[in-house]
Amino acid sequence: MGSSASRDRFLESLNSLATTAVSPEDSDFWDELWKLPTTSTEVFSTFTPALIRTIRSDQFNNLETLFTQATAQMCQIVETPYNIYFDQALNCVRVLTRITPFLIEIDPKHSKVHQILSKQIDEMCFSVPIQNKNPNASIDTEDEDDPQPLALLVVHAAMHMLFLPQFTTDYYDEETYDDETLDDETLETLETDVTVDDTVNSEAPEGLKKKGSHNSPPKNGGKVPFSSKKKPSSPSVKFSDATILAPNPPSLIWSPSVIPSSALLKDGGKKKSSGLETAYTPNRLEVLLLLLTLSSEPLFHPKTESKYLPILTSQNCPNAPLMFYSLLNTVLGYTPSSSSIPYGSAFGNKSEILTSSLHLLNALLSYGEPCAILNKGIDKQVKVSSKDRGNIYSTLLLHMSNDADMKFCCEGFTKLLNNAHLSLNTYMPLSIERLECFEEILTLFWFFLRNDNFKKYILEEHDVNKIVVPLCYLMLEENSNLDMVRICTLILLKLTGEREFSVGLNRPFNTHLPTSLPLFQGSHCDLLVLTMCTKAQKSDDPSFVVILANISSYIMSLSLVASSKIMSLLKFFAERVFWKGSLEKVGWLIEAANNIVQYQWSGNSAFVYACIRGKAVFERMNLSAQDIAEGWLKTERKLIAAGKKHLLIVQPGEGYMEIFKQTIQLNTVERLLSELAPKIDKFASSTSGVVDEQDLLDYIKTQTLVGILPVPHAIVIRKYEGGSGEWLRCYLWGVVFLKVKWPVWDGGQIRLFKVNTGD
Template identity: 25%
Template sequence: MGNVDTKLNFRKAVVQLTSKTDPIDANDDAFWEQFWSENVNNVQDIFTLVPAPEIRALREEAPSNLATLCYKAVEKLVKAVDNSCRTQHEQQTVLNCVRLLTRVLPYIFEDPEWRGFFWSSLPSQNEDEDESLPLAQSLLNAICDLLFCPDFTVMGTRKLGPDKAEDLNAIDSCEYIWEAGVGFAQTPPRSPQVDLNRTELLKLLLTCFSETMYQPPIDISQSPNKWIAYLTSAENRHALPMFTSLLNTVCAYDPVGLGVPYNHLLFNDSVEPLVEACLQILIVTLDHDTSSGTPTETEDTPTPDNLFINYLSRIHRDEDFNFILQGITRLLNNPLVQTYLPNSTKKVHFHQELLVFFWKMCDYNKKFLYFVLKSSDVLEILVPILYHLNDSRADQSRVGLMHIGVFILLLLSGERNFGVRLNKPYTATIPMDIPVFTGTHADLLIIVFHKIITTGHQRLQPLFDCLLTILVNVSPYLKTLSMVASTKL
């Protein structure tokens, strides 16, 4: 009953917020505290108790209340950082503020009149300063600090106790990279709660980045996404450890683990949602390339470079490339793994994001592309791509997946090593609705391409030239073809 009562109180506060046309005093702490107290402790409750029509009504009828709600939520996050977010109560407050902002932000972005709200400077409480940081910068700074908060989003290495918690504003986040891998050798201890906390913060970041979705299409160099631009700029002191943490978390993830059958049905995997969020943050930030843009006459300074792209392009050690490639191939091949016991191993479903990330990696780091091509693992990329191309050929909703898969193959086919590797015999037993054949990976490539051209939907026609170009590129290096593949040509 107590839990129902607390949810009822939260709901009453939401109704009160939306029904009062008069602005509610920002200093009425008792009222505002209801929104991030420990009454509600999961994200589903926030989304249920704060329905979309009421957020829109609040935006239209009581805009000052919505503005105050956002301001107070960000203020709470900033205060939590200042206090090092050391207590359980503060951590729960942070999570509730994060959930509330994740819920509300899209409805702010969808209204053109509100889009500048987070980037307008707020009046400073300090009389010596004319204006304070824009709300968006305060929010992003707080999120980044909280992503490296000991005993909240990282496991504390120094047991100082809550009274002597490390100052988050001065912490060296490079010591707290989330996972071993590129640029970090230590494997930090894991905690499911830490993973969940990271995921919630990353989802808020993704929500912030989503502002572009609510705007008309425009060249990114002319109108960059300010949220992404700030996060990936030198102004974010956590840019390097954050990029490394995201990359290593994705590439170190092994969904099968020790291989115990049906373990994914017995235990919740807190890592998979985190990996998916990390992957989405990576591809969104890496897609924000403003380097081609030139500053206009009205601009004093050019748009800052994207440090995430910079860091990605500078990875050069073979062991780092191997770690990344192994991680990508492990996850891409995971849904294809066949076992004697049906559904006994965990299957992940973010192959499209993985392919986009692989494309970005090859695009921005040519050394990685050459490493992939000279590696025997290039076929571990080819087979899942062909599987997904074959599986998606009749589904119009997956045309984007078809495009990225074909473009990756087109990129790889331009290199001799790829064509030579195709002569390796194909012995896998992946469930694909293609004719049975005995032959090489080249046979598989031709058979799948034939399927796409003959049984794919109309929207794939622009890709047919690419498919034929791939065949032309690899044909000089093929030694044999099976009868099945030959009849398809």
């Protein structure tokens, strides 16, 4: 705030709201409240949770008026975007951000809360009539005389404020898409079922129509916030029954217009972009936090339909494409400070806008499903029916297909994820900024894998190993949490279901990672195998072993270090074969061994040697029914003694022997051992028992298994087709709750997950 006096006055006004019924018509009180200079820090510290709950319980009408007035003020400022009102706009944004969670946290069926969100307002709700309004900022609705509910207006007003001239963007030309500004290819992509309207599209919230407007600037010298270069005669394009998925106008995208494709602009995408101007970043952060707060209903009511999210993700949400591409470009176009200049982050760090953009983008993509038209496989259809309630942001994500866009996205993810280890691999400690939002980046990457065009591009055109390396590093990091390991595992499961991914792993690995992995020389297959073996031995999750089985058929050459690690893991689970889940893991590991021997024998002498050294492990797996019964009893006694009987599988019945034999398929490995083991013993004895390991590997390379191995078995690839379910939503909002800058939500009221409040 400007002074301690204004702070005291603000607190006094808030206390009045808690103790006295303030009339909505008391313009003096409300004018002063909105015009007092504030900062986010002071709003959050002064407007305490206890004070908000007191107003909510004792003077609910005041809270309703506060919400209504703030929303109406935002709508006014959008209608009249003069910079003299911007401080007032920020006050409204901060107050709404502060009080919204305390309206959301109580039962959504609460009649008074429902009354606020469903309340219909019109121009009479404005506390300060503004006489000078820009005619181009009129707000259109299907029926201009019908007032709109507050829940819709607050979302639409905030969406417009993200692209308000001189508040969150530069001045701009109101160019729109038409046949003259779009080339033939773009017109074909955007479809041609349009109607032309001579009225330039507005930049104010849909749902609030103001009658009678003037085109004169404010008397106090405020600037008219529209460029004088705009062409009023240029018609806007509106779909008669559908929504265009292109951002309009594209010059408003915050970060340089790499996405959407340069095909959208005749000049090749070189038109002016508002960029990440430092002056606008604080205001953008304030509005992004408000939108994130409005999206946070799943925190408190995970099984109840949200009031705000359907509006925010609707295809009718204003500026939705602009926001999607702005957030996406902000994230994927971000370059960590000091990547070129050591300790450059000391001169300015923009990671806050990166984190905020990730939080909101992930929150929006995690809600609902994309528009149904894309689910029908109509790839070139971009019209979205107004009756379709699908998520517009998921639709936009799934619709990306241009190679330039795919390249930008792949390079962006590569740059951000590799910061995890590159920031530590420096001669000068801390000279490169280390990001603190890898969990959010991984979540966004998971959403991107829904796009088949992106997945195909990263597997076929991009070096996917540039993604594999940071994934493995993040899983092995000492401070990596279980949820981060799980999201990395889900990504790898998804990718290993594709042949191109496994083939690409055979590229040489020459990167130094600051991890505890044993030193090795080999390919990215070795890195992935060592990582999966390390995690599998410490976790009950079978996904690590499934990943090994998926890539095994394509491993051209595995190092001795990685080969020995697989055999150690097989021995580990073989000794626990009667523990829950271990039999299945043993089966997958033997399947991996069979695949390497059957399909990649010639280049895997190290793995063959490891199998021969671990011959006893395979022999112990060749059990009879009596061996199974005895082994189960022995395991039972050990687990009972250790107090871990719950880890024991159910007692083997008559059908268990058949299940065991179907799971443990030893035919391929047994033939390998029966052919080569005696030869290796004979070769070793011919050297008087003194033989170098490399000599044995060279000897194995001279052998052949043609005519020895059985008929090749089918290659089984387990594709991960399931979603991430409830877990991803909990994970996402848990990360947001812990990392958001301000104490927005009361952890004690959250129902999506348990928060340790320290009480």
